[in-house]
Amino acid sequence: MDQKLIPDGLTRCSFGRYLLWLAFIGVFILWGAYAATIIFMKGLTVTGLDNYFGFGLWITFDLAVIALGAGAFFTGFLKYILQIDQLKNIVNLAVIVGFICYSGAMLVLTLDIGQPLRAWFGYWHPNVHSMLTEVIFCITCYCMVLIIEFIPTILEQKQLNKIPFLHYLAHNMHTHMALFAGLGTFLSTFHQGSLGGMYGVLFGRPYAFREGFFIWPWTFFLFILSAVAAGPQFTVLVATFMEKLTGKKLVDFRVKVLMGKIGGTMLCLYMFFKLIDTWYWAAGILPQMGFTFDQMFYQVIYGKWLLWTELIVCGVLPAIMLMIPSMRKQPFFLYLAGILTCTGITINRYVFTVQTIALPVMPFDKWEIYIPNWAEWAPSVMIVAYGFLVLSLSYRYLPVFPQERKLNS
Amino acid sequence: MTHHEFKVKWGMVIDLDKCTGCGACMVACQVENNVAPMNDASNKLRTLTWMLVYELSNHKDFPEHETAFLPRPCMQCGAPSCVPVCPVVATDKNEEGGIVSQIYPRCIGCRYCMAACPYHARYFNWLDPVFPKGMDKTLTPEVSPRPRGVVEKCSFCHTRLNNARQRARAEDVDPLDFPVEWYQPACAEACPTGAITFGDLNNPKHEVNRLIKSPYAFRLLERLGTDPQVYYMSRRDWVRYQGDNHLAHEKH
Amino acid sequence: MKEMQIVRQSGGALAFLAGVLAALVIGWWIFPQVLFSKQEQPIRFSHQVHVVGQDMACDDCHFYREDGSFAGLPTNEKCGECHEDVMGEDPAEEKYVTEYYQEGKEVPWLIYQYQPDNVYFSHNAHQQYDCTECHPNLADNDSPPPYYRNRISGYSKDTMKMWRCERCHAQNHVSNACYVCHK
Amino acid sequence: MGLDRRGFIHLIVGGAVGTLFTPIPWKFADDLSIWTQNWPWIPRLKHGEEARTATISKMCAAGCAVNIRTVGGRPVAAEGNPNNVLSQGGLCPLCAAGVQMMYSPSRLPGPMKRENDSFKQITWDEAAALLADKLNATVGKDGKLAMISGDESGTINEVLSGFAAALGATDYYLMPGDGQTSSRVWTGLMGGEGQIGFDLENADLTLFIGADALESWGPTVRNQKAFSASRPGGEKPKASYIYAGPVQTRTAAVSDAWVPVLPEGLASFTLGLCYFLVKNGASVDTRDFDSFKNLVMSHYTPDKVEKLVGLKPDTLQDLSRKLAQAKRPLVVVGSEFGQGGGQALQAAGAALNLLMGRLNQPGGMIAMPEAPKVVDAALDRKDLLAKDLVSYLMNMEKGRAATPDVLMVYEANPVYALPQSEAMAKALAKIPFKVSFSTYMDETAALCDLLLPTPHSLERFDDVYTPHGLGFSAWALAKPVSKPACDNLNSADFTLKLAKAMNIDLGFEDFESVLQAKAEQLGAMGGFFADEAAPWDVRSGAASAEAASDVWDGAQEGKAWCSVATVDQRALRLGAEVLAKAAQPSPDVSYPLSVSPTLQLNVGSQKVATPPQNLTTIRNTELRGKASFVQVCGQTAGKYGLSEGAMVKLTGPRGECAAKVHITERVMPGVVEAPLGFGHSAWDAYTRGKGDNTYKILSVTTEPGTGETVWTGSKVKIAKI
Incomplete structure (x- = not known):
């Protein structure tokens, strides 16, 4: 049916089967779209958010996917700026994953604000002191950069590429990609940092508050480091997942190992600072605010196990796995380390979002528990499904993996 | 953390030894500020109370147990944690008097300010305001009704301040120094035990200026550096002690 | 072949320009008309009759209260x-008296x-300005x-x-703090 | 040159680009965002001239003196009236929502009559004819017509009871309250004269026994004002307060000390204090002082009191020492929830004040002159207060008293707010024709056959005369602030019209002239307006005031007429013989726990359910979802295996109710604190079906010796469900 659209020399499953797959994804998208409609009609009252938990699943989800999507800018940076040529084999995927993560996050954000029709106030009436303003501007700009980075891959689609103008456009864009990669790196670094900064500046919230450097709290830098540690690994995981799903080799394992090495190095750097930060927070900041380390945790749901899991199991452990070449080169450890790192980053984003505001600050206040409801899960699942959709379309119709032909011949 | 200083600093001193927790302040506040009633107000995570009376306990067993009530309006912090985080300048502390503003038509409902405020003084409109039939005739002209999806908070009944300034102009009185009775928030006015004293903290003619110097005066979470314009008073040590977080060795 | 291409290209440019032009016409001329609905006052109130005819002063009706x-x-x-009761011949007056005043209904003036x-706007804070700096001058107007x-x-x-509020406040070094004008 | 596909695309692209240079997208985005501030389903503000009208809001039992703020003539909010001494600018949480209650969804639209299970709206003339018909059938036959009034302090009782008397009926009852018990004790048991009040303002030590005076007992806001004035901010307190009772109530929370005493032990506790005074030589010049002395010296020694109420002798002695050291000590006794306390407690409290020599002293217990009467046919105040509704209904329920043919209920909710309320409701249901004058669809109205709604308290003429507990005589006028929002008619006016139609002459054409006559009578009594000087200052001699010349005019401006006149006593007794029988609690093992109901005004009063605005003031340890909470301490919880939030059933001898448990150390062991004001079955969606009605588990007992009906210290057992 759609043979004309599939890149030359690649085999893809039958169109019927593909449609079935898309329909499967579509169910989740429809469910999310239904939830989104209800939310737009009735407002956020249908969600599980409340006065204590103004931030919840969506913000956690946004922060996590944005961190995981950091593979796009960081790989781009390594490929185009630092000229690590090997990465050309995965950079397309990194860009697509980044695009999915960012556009998905923006979609969720429009749901998350109480007055979506006023969303543009963020640009028109910006508060220059707010980290969120920085986030809004950088995310939008970077999302545009991602679109620009994604366009050449789209234009290289077989039929589109036949149009001379588009062909030349794609080519020209490719040659200038370093510029966009640089721009993307700048923007993305900034807003990854701003996202961390958003929490670090909350001087009324002992769990999140951090002092810092110049105008930025330490979380600003920690979020950047953790994102660049997790992003490349997430890209590798996505590629591997696609390989498992399609039964094809898409990216040379050596490229993955390289990505693992890069991610691992970054993770080491991150963990070094994160451990110091955690220690200083517990020993310095908290006592100054009148709190003890123990007071930061509550029962199982906000227990210390979260912190230890994040730091040790999902931090130090994968860092070790990735830094020992012999381990890194075994697929099991490479992927396990990737999964752990991504989990750790997600836990980190979760506790910074939810535990921060669950913690009672006034001594006569008490811990509150937050449970997201279906209206929050559905749009989040929808974004994941949307990611699957974009990846499915890209994989089938666009030349995403330069090595595919060679690896599968 | 940005500190804001003003010549006039409207503030409250709430005497916790006088507060019986009757709730008149909360009702008067709702009436004054056109807060729509809720059918089920027992889920406190969804209610909207610019003024909220907390119940404090000394955590001792019977018969040593003691109770105190703590009304919590917006603290109108000198270094508000909510203001710098707002992405759209829907809240600001930029007016003489130091009242932290909140502009409903500007607010996009991101709730970042709620995450920032350790006093839980900010509330989100989960629902559109619905009044029982006819009750909307009792809306005061003081505050615009808020649509769902925006954040709101205590404004020290700011329109009363504007009206007092207007009266000052009409009567040729200094709009920065008019008699304190001209401007009293609804809660202070209603309080049957006179637990809430309101005025300009910087003005020696005002009672609050004297009260904040009392050894029994304290503020909530002072060590966070928010510098609230709302003070509390209690002769009871345990009540004052619960005004902030302390480490074990800091116990008095 | 080459000619065709030129034609096509210019056709493209022309169509593009035509699109731009059409958009400009719609956007600048038609849209503003469609955006607003025109309404008439419920009563044809004549300022002229009151001000010129009856020699009334503006603040007979538009006045400051004590507070x-x-x-x-x-x-x-x-x-x-x-x-x-109806005093004159004007049907508008009759309409007011019979349909509003005697029914105890206030006129929903636009x-x-x-x-x-x-x-929040305080007129008395802006007393030094002439009313017509902000309001249309209707004093001599016969039909609104x-x-x-x-x-x-x-x-x-x-x-x-x-x-506009902000500009004037800024020019006059008056505070533009949010709560000065909002409630 | 035709427009091919490519050209069309160019056209569209051109259009899109061009649009960016027009106002369309930008104006659209802007206007849409403006639209979000003016959503058509959001209510709009209405502006207009602001004014304030002084009146009395009678949502709470004592009535708050308010200034009603109007905008363009519409009432919008209630504020305290600082010029009126009754509440001195303060406001109770119920009256704070008074204006909003004009538009309560439960408000009755107009006169209605029952047709099977629903009500049909009728005209006032039809209603009057219907009622006249029913009343004519009862004329001259005593026992065939009964009336219940929920207003203890209003002159309307004169109109209604006068009307009843003219029809030959003597069954006119007030809803129970401490004022009645106090009057029965003082003018009955103790042979005293006048109405008892408490000069809180001049006392330097006030011991509240039972009476939750800073929350709901007596003239609450005035009590709170007196408390407030004695505690100047940042300075040394001028007076101290002690609360004795089973629960650390809101009064106890701000008092200097809380002395835990079981509800059924309050009288013994009070007599235990008398013991120390008598022991130290205090005496009262009454005929039965010696037998009183014998009683306390033999039966209320500290160790005996310890056995009776579980209070350490040291605590009792310490307390008596404090009373002795105070210059102007005052003891205020009452039921924790303002009703159902026995005569023994009132008598013991009065005796304690007498032993301290505090009768008619500044800062003491004051015997004030009886209220004057203007409707000649009406019951005398003393007689009015002497009649006991609860025993009347209990007799009716048990068939010991005849069931009347017609019942008229004014501003009262006896179906909901009487002890063992289910039994009471059954007794009331037996009456064939029931008439309600309520403004709202309360439980009683829902049971009635004819509804004749009286205007909301802010829409009518009304008055308040010296609510129980006030330390001086006072009278204040309520006048309509706006036209009734519904088709309502003042019950007094309706009654006067009906009387006229039935050829009964009560001496007045309308209620306003009744009140005017009242004002004239008061003017003749002397007295003054409190804006001249505070009555307590006049009493203590710190100020003087000139007699008010025109009471009616001043009252219309919102001022309260006051008098500090006292009544001398001639043949006072201490009621020792009766006390000897009455004061001892009798333990009942099958119902091991005592109920201490709490009446919190934010939740509602005996006659008004929670206003919609007040729901946020109710804690989630008091009401959550559909369940209300009872409170017990950890010790009690442990004994009965109750955990926080557990659902329990409380069973008393005459009823049961369900609630969740909140564990708090504010309650003494062996006591269950249960809130009043929940569990409504009528009213509106804001209150209906929320929690359970504590009145159901209050059981009436007869006090030995006095025969008084008592339901404080009701006993229950508790079980998890």
Whole structure:
């Protein structure tokens, strides 16, 4: 049916089967779209958010996917700026994953604000002191950069590429990609940092508050480091997942190992600072605010196990796995380390979002528990499904993996 | 953390030894500020109370147990944690008097300010305001009704301040120094035990200026550096002690 | 072949330009007309009859109250001081007296300068300015001008936008703090 | 040159680009965002001239003196009236929502009559004819007509009871309250004269026994004002307060000390204090002082009191020492929830004040002159207060008293707010024709056959005369602030019209002239307006005031007429013989726990359910979802295996109710604190079906010796469900 659209020399499953797959994804998208409609009609009252938990699943989800999507800018940076040529084999995927993560996050954000029709106030009436303003501007700009980075891959689609103008456009864009990669790196670094900064500046919230450097709290830098540690690994995981799903080799394992090495190095750097930060927070900041380390945790749901899991199991452990070449080169450890790192980053984003505001600050206040409801899960699942959709379309119709032909011949 | 200083600093001193927790302040506040009633107000995570009376306990067993009530309006912090985080300048502390503003038509409902405020003084409109039939005739002209999806908070009944300034102009009185009775928030006015004293903290003619110097005066979470314009008073040590977080060795 | 291409290219450019032009016409000429609905005042109130004919002063009806607030438009209480019964020949007056005053209903006047509930405006803080700096001068007007209502926002076309308030405040070194004008 | 596909695309692209240079997208985005501030389903503000009208809001039992703020003539909010001494500018949480209650969804639209299970709206003339018909059938036959009034302090009782008397009926009852018990004790048991009040303002030590005076007992806001004035901010307190009772109530929370005493032990506790005074030589010049002395010296020694109420002798002695050291000590006794306390407690409290020599002293217990009467046919105040509704209904329920043919209920909710309320409701249901004058669809109205709604308290003429507990005589006028929002008619006016139609002459055409006559009578009594000087200052001699010349005019301006006149006593007794029988609690093992109901005004009063605005003031340890909470301490919880939030059933001898448990150390062991004001079955969606009605588990007992009906210290057992 759609043979004309599939890149030359690649085999893809039958169109019927593909449609079935898309329909499967579509169910989740429809469910999310239904939830989104209800939310737009009735407002956020249908969600599980409340006065204590103004931030919840969506913000956690946004922060996590944005961190995981950091593979796009960081790989781009390594490929185009630092000229690590090997990465050309995965950079397309990194860009697509980044695009999915960012556009998905923006979609969720429009749901998350109480007055979506006023969303543009963020640009028109910006508060220059707010980290969120920085986030809004950088995310939008970077999302545009991602679109620009994604366009050449789209234009290289077989039929589109036949149009001379588009062909030349794609080519020209490719040659200038370093510029966009640089721009993307700048923007993305900034807003990854701003996202961390958003929490670090909350001087009324002992769990999140951090002092810092110049105008930025330490979380600003920690979020950047953790994102660049997790992003490349997430890209590798996505590629591997696609390989498992399609039964094809898409990216040379050596490229993955390289990505693992890069991610691992970054993770080491991150963990070094994160451990110091955690220690200083517990020993310095908290006592100054009148709190003890123990007071930061509550029962199982906000227990210390979260912190230890994040730091040790999902931090130090994968860092070790990735830094020992012999381990890194075994697929099991490479992927396990990737999964752990991504989990750790997600836990980190979760506790910074939810535990921060669950913690009672006034001594006569008490811990509150937050449970997201279906209206929050559905749009989040929808974004994941949307990611699957974009990846499915890209994989089938666009030349995403330069090595595919060679690896599968 | 940005500190804001003003010549006039409207503030409250709430005497916790006088507060019986009757709730008149909360009702008067709702009436004054056109807060729509809720059918089920027992889920406190969804209610909207610019003024909220907390119940404090000394955590001792019977018969040593003691109770105190703590009304919590917006603290109108000198270094508000909510203001710098707002992405759209829907809240600001930029007016003489130091009242932290909140502009409903500007607010996009991101709730970042709620995450920032350790006093839980900010509330989100989960629902559109619905009044029982006819009750909307009792809306005061003081505050615009808020649509769902925006954040709101205590404004020290700011329109009363504007009206007092207007009266000052009409009567040729200094709009920065008019008699304190001209401007009293609804809660202070209603309080049957006179637990809430309101005025300009910087003005020696005002009672609050004297009260904040009392050894029994304290503020909530002072060590966070928010510098609230709302003070509390209690002769009871345990009540004052619960005004902030302390480490074990800091116990008095 | 080459000619064709030129034609095609210029055709492309022309079509593009035509699109731009059409958009400009729609956007600048038709859209503003469609955006506003034209409404007439419920009663054809003649300022001329009152000001010139009856020698009334503006502040007979538009006055300040004791607390410094501005009364704005007069209510039945004020109008009824004269119009308890139909006095003249004018059908508009008869309409007012029979359909509103005697029914105990206030006239839902359309206010050209209507500001939404979230705006606090003190007329007495702006007393040094002439009314007509902000309001249309209707003193000599025999029939009130039509009222244009924005179909989306619900505002009057003449509603002063915030930037104008801000500009004037800035120029006069008056505070532009949010709560100065909002409630 | 035709427009091919490519050209069309160019056209569209051109259009899109061009549009960016027109106002369309920008104006659209802007206007849409403006639209979000003016959503058509959001209510709009209405502006107009602001004014304030002084009146009395009678949502709470004592009535708050308020200034009603109007905008363009519409009432919008209630504020305290600082010029009126009754509440001195303060406001109770119920009256704070008074204006909003004009538009309560439960408000009755107009006169209605029952047709099977629903009500049909009728005209006032039809209603009057219907009622006249029913009343004519009862004329001259005593026992065939009964009336219940929920207003203890209003002159309307004169109109209604006068009307009843003219029809030959003597069954006119007030809803129970401490004022009645106090009057029965003082003018009955103790042979005293006048109405008892408490000069809180001049006392330097006030011991509240039972009476939750800073929350709901007596003239609450005035009590709170007196408390407030004695505690100047940042300075040394001028007076101290002690609360004795089973629960650390809101009064106890701000008092200097809380002395835990079981509800059924309050009288013994009070007599235990008398013991120390008598022991130290205090005496009262009454005929039965010696037997009183014998009683306390033999039966209320500290160790005996310890056995009776579980209070350490040291605590009792310490307390008596404090009373002795105070210059102007005052003891205020009452039921924790303002009703159902026995005569023994009132008598013991009065005796304690007498032993301290505090009768008619500044800062003491004051015997004030009886209220004057203007409707000649009406019951005398003393007689009015002597009649006991609860025993009347209990007799009716048990068939010991005849069931009347017609019942008229004015501003009262006896179906809901009487002890063992289910039994009471059954007794009331037996009456064939029931008439309600309520403003709202309360439980009683829902049971009635004819509804004749009286205007909301802010829409009518009304008055308040010296609510129980006030330390001086006072009278204040309520006048309509706006036209009734519904088709309502003042019950007094309706009654006067009906009387006229039935050829009964009560001496007045309308209620306003009744009140005017009242004002004239008061003017003749002397007295003054409190804006001249505070009555307590006049009493203590710190100020003087000139007699008010025109009471009616001043009252219309919102001022309260006051008098500090006292009544001398001639043949006072201490009621020792009766006390000897009455004061001892009798333990009942099958119902091991005592109920201490709490009446919190934010939740509602005996006659008004929670206003919609007040729901946020109710804690989630008091009401959550559909369940209300009872409170017990950890010790009690442990004993009965109750955990926080557990659902329990409380069973008393005459009823049961369900609630969740909140564990708090504010309650003494062996006591269950249960809130009043929940569990409504009528009213509106804001209150209906929320929690359970504590009145159901209050069981009436007869006090030995006095025969008084008592339901404080009701006993229950508790079980998890």
